[in-house]
Amino acid sequence: MDPFQPLPSKIDGRQTAVIKSTCRLCYNGCGVLVRVEKGRPISVTGDPEHPLSKGALCPRGRSALELLNHPDRLRYPLKRSGPRGSGRWERITWDVALDEIVRGLNRARDRHGPQSVVFMRGGSKGTSDDHLSRLANIFGTPNVSTTSSICYSPCSLASKHTYGFMAYPDMAHPPCCIVLWGFNPRKTHPSMYRELSQAMAAGARLLSIDPYATDEKADLQLRPRPGSDGALALGLARIIIEEGLEDQSFIRKWTVGFRRLCNHLEPYTPDRSSP
Ligand code: SF4
Numbered sequence: 001m002d003p004f005q006p007l008p009s010k011i012d013g014r015q016t017a018v019i020k021s022t023c024r025l026c027y028n029g030c031g032v033l034v035r036v037e038k039g040r041p042i043s044v045t046g047d048p049e050h051p052l053s054k055g056a057l058c059p060r061g062r063s064a065l066e067l068l069n070h071p072d073r074l075r076y077p078l079k080r081s082g083p084r085g086s087g088r089w090e091r092i093t094w095d096v097a098l099d100e101i102v103r104g105l106n107r108a109r110d111r112h113g114p115q116s117v118v119f120m121r122g123g124s125k126g127t128s129d130d131h132l133s134r135l136a137n138i139f140g141t142p143n144v145s146t147t148s149s150i151c152y153s154p155c156s157l158a159s160k161h162t163y164g165f166m167a168y169p170d171m172a173h174p175p176c177c178i179v180l181w182g183f184n185p186r187k188t189h190p191s192m193y194r195e196l197s198q199a200m201a202a203g204a205r206l207l208s209i210d211p212y213a214t215d216e217k218a219d220l221q222l223r224p225r226p227g228s229d230g231a232l233a234l235g236l237a238r239i240i241i242e243e244g245l246e247d248q249s250f251i252r253k254w255t256v257g258f259r260r261l262c263n264h265l266e267p268y269t270p271d272r273s274s275p
Helices: 064-069 094-112 130-139 152-163 190-201 229-242 248-254 258-265
Strands: 016-022 031-037 040-046 078-080 089-091 119-121 144-146 177-181 205-209 220-222
Touching (some): 119 130, 190 205, 229 258
Parallel strands (some): 177 205
Antiparallel strands (some): 016 031, 078 089
16 A cells, blocks of 8 residues: 555544644644554654655654643543642533533623633644634624734734734845844754754854753854843844944835934943843
8 A cells, every 4th residue: 555645534443544744733834744553643753745844843743642642631621629729620521511611601791791701722733713713702702812922923013013024034045144032943943943054054153042042053142031132132223223233224214213212222231231
């Protein structure tokens, strides 16, 4: 049997197959090959033919089967059976769980109005991001919260406000200097790290700014105290302007408020901003 056959509509207990799929433990979507025997996945490896990840997987992707099979993985609804924090839980059926949830939601809506309820979720892990928003919408609350407010959204918003689109570095034309600011692609973004390594092999220098020493290949590593990197950014901007390194024609053509920025930067001397 050709192991690289297309995805069978149903894998029965006798089949052995290697299935091309996509890791969705994060949003990078690395290509994986899932080997299935007797209807169960027995290995997950990187797909060398994937156009972006080219066979690389990060430690999360390589642990996919451990996550799937871990005995502590939550597989059914649990209800707290002791005081909050006691760690005591009892198993309940899905029907009982859904009834309890509906009762709780309706009670909050009747007593305090629908907007008293906040729906929160983690990463969508391959499902649509929209289901929970739709549920909240039908329920009558605009209050939906996700991890993206401390993750992707600030990065995406800042990029769109600065460049007009979600910018992606052009490593194929290697820059002179690459700055990784609070970002550890070696462990979290294998496809980008491969591009980055190629750029470094072509001569790009690497500056890593992170409380952790994340990349031993960095030419320079700045380790600011957590929460102080805003001051570091302002201090660097102050030096750029003080030494006349800014692009004046770009600033005239594309920006507003440059004078106000200069005033704002005044207190951020190297002493005050140093990590
Ligand atoms: S970076 Fe890691 S977790 Fe994310 S898709 Fe790739 S292998 Fe999976």
